[in-house]
Amino acid sequence: MLPPDADAVLVRHGDVGVKSSSVQAGMERTLRDNVAALMEDRGVSGTVERELGRVIVRSEDADAAADAATDAFGVVSASPARTVPPDLDAIRDVLAETAREHYDGGTFAVRARRTGEHDFTSHDVGQDGGQTIWNVAEDEKEFAPEVDLDDPDWEVSVEVREEEAFVFLEKREGPGGLPLGTQAPFVALVSGGIDSPVAAWEAMKRGSPVIPVYLDLGPYGGPDHEARAVETVRRLSRYAPNFDMDLRRVPAGPHVQKLGEQTGRTRMLHYRRFMYRVAEHVAEAEGGVGIVTGEAIGQKSSQTATNFAAVDRAAALPIHRPLLTWDKHDIIDAAKAIGTFQDATMNVGCNRLAPDQPATATKFPMVKSAEPDDLFEWAAEAAENADVVSVDPADAVDAEPEESTP
Numbered sequence: 001m002l003p004p005d006a007d008a009v010l011v012r013h014g015d016v017g018v019k020s021s022s023v024q025a026g027m028e029r030t031l032r033d034n035v036a037a038l039m040e041d042r043g044v045s046g047t048v049e050r051e052l053g054r055v056i057v058r059s060e061d062a063d064a065a066a067d068a069a070t071d072a073f074g075v076v077s078a079s080p081a082r083t084v085p086p087d088l089d090a091i092r093d094v095l096a097e098t099a100r101e102h103y104d105g106g107t108f109a110v111r112a113r114r115t116g117e118h119d120f121t122s123h124d125v126g127q128d129g130g131q132t133i134w135n136v137a138e139d140e141k142e143f144a145p146e147v148d149l150d151d152p153d154w155e156v157s158v159e160v161r162e163e164e165a166f167v168f169l170e171k172r173e174g175p176g177g178l179p180l181g182t183q184a185p186f187v188a189l190v191s192g193g194i195d196s197p198v199a200a201w202e203a204m205k206r207g208s209p210v211i212p213v214y215l216d217l218g219p220y221g222g223p224d225h226e227a228r229a230v231e232t233v234r235r236l237s238r239y240a241p242n243f244d245m246d247l248r249r250v251p252a253g254p255h256v257q258k259l260g261e262q263t264g265r266t267r268m269l270h271y272r273r274f275m276y277r278v279a280e281h282v283a284e285a286e287g288g289v290g291i292v293t294g295e296a297i298g299q300k301s302s303q304t305a306t307n308f309a310a311v312d313r314a315a316a317l318p319i320h321r322p323l324l325t326w327d328k329h330d331i332i333d334a335a336k337a338i339g340t341f342q343d344a345t346m347n348v349g350c351n352r353l354a355p356d357q358p359a360t361a362t363k364f365p366m367v368k369s370a371e372p373d374d375l376f377e378w379a380a381e382a383a384e385n386a387d388v389v390s391v392d393p394a395d396a397v398d399a400e401p402e403e404s405t406p
């Protein structure tokens with residue numbers, strides 16, 4: 001619900017606010033730029049400013065601008081709002097207009113908040129605003145209003161700031177976290193399955209851009225597998241239109257083929273170690289400071305707690321598993337909410353490569369002794385031959401989330 005003639009969006013952040021003022025200012029500038037980029041990507045005109053504690057969008061399409069803002073990492077909530085001079089008469093007029101348009105019975109409340117120097121308090125705004133709405137209901141709309149400050153049927157909010165006030169009716173939820181680009185980048189191993197895009201999104205949510213890496217598994221993967229990975233990254237890139245999210249495609253088919261021929265029950269552990277090593281090479285070349293995967297404890301036989309301990313030392317960089325403790329149904333819900341879920345599982349990739357009786361509790365010496373000696377040279381060669389698949393967020397036509405971001 002929008003107030004009449006909404007012309008702005010009040011954007012709130014969360015964790016940014018606990019930083020020192022200079023760090024906060026820097027993060028708010030990044031958030032401002034990211035919100036502006038999201039608006040531009042979606043064809044929403046307007047300007048974006050930062051004030052201490054808030055980012056403010058000015059736009060004639062406050063509805064669409066609020067939707068764009070709530071896709072920016074770091075945003076806790078955004079409210080399409082009507083701006084008004086910070087004095088009681090002006091606020092009263094807009095509240096009356098808003099009540100005429102939107103208050104049609106039941107209980108109501110006015111929530112007021114104020115920062116800066118004014119000759120009235122937030123309590124005055126609440127009282128005066130409440131009386132105004134009461135009068136509109138009783139005198140003009142001819143129903144009996146009722147105030148309920150605990151659980152009102154209809155609520156209008158006023159945020160008074162130094163230079164202007166904002167009247168709004170709703171808070172749309174954003175993803176929270178930190179603005180993208182305020183942390184160093186990670187390489188994200190993206191396979192086009194359900195989990196890895198959610199893991200990448202979680203890393204992005206905490207401010208780290210991702211460098212997406214896909215291993216082309218040759219006959220173990222195939223064009224459909226790759227197409228899914230590309231589409232997944234496109235969908236992710238809609239949250240980061242001002243960041244390079246082109247897919248780094250690594251030709252791993254011949255090496256995976258050799259793994260299939262030369263290894264047995266521990267095959268998937270060698271594959272993981274190969275994969276992390278490839279990711280580490282890409283990270284070194286592109287400035288990544290860690291590797292993100294969609295693995296979760298016990299989700300597959302190769303992903304047991306013991307196996308993680310055996311494979312992690314393939315890379316010197318940390319391997320981050322944002323979904324480590326997540327249940328599958330929560331991952332699916334998140335994938336649907338962020339718009340990366342693609343229906344139908346494919347019996348390709350790791351599923352096709354896995355041995356019939358995979359090792360589930362392998363200690364490092366066992367992995368090492370069963371491993372092809374030149375596995376890491378294969379990884380270096382594969383990374384060396386990586387190419388780039390251009391990813392344009394605009395092509396992700398069906399990338400709308402099923403519901404607002406979680």
Ligand SMILES: Nc1ncnc2c1ncn2[C@@H]1O[C@H](COP(=O)(O)OP(=O)(O)OP(=O)(O)O)[C@@H](O)[C@H]1O
Pocket residue numbers: 188189190191192193194195196197213214215216217275292293294295300349350351
């Ligand atoms: N071909 C690949 N390219 C890039 N990363 C991969 C590939 N295969 C696996 N991974 C990484 O390893 C993780 C675990 O592999 P797993 O076999 O569970 O993948 P999946 O089921 O095909 O996909 P997902 O984990 O995305 O649902 C993935 O989440 C992903 O981070």
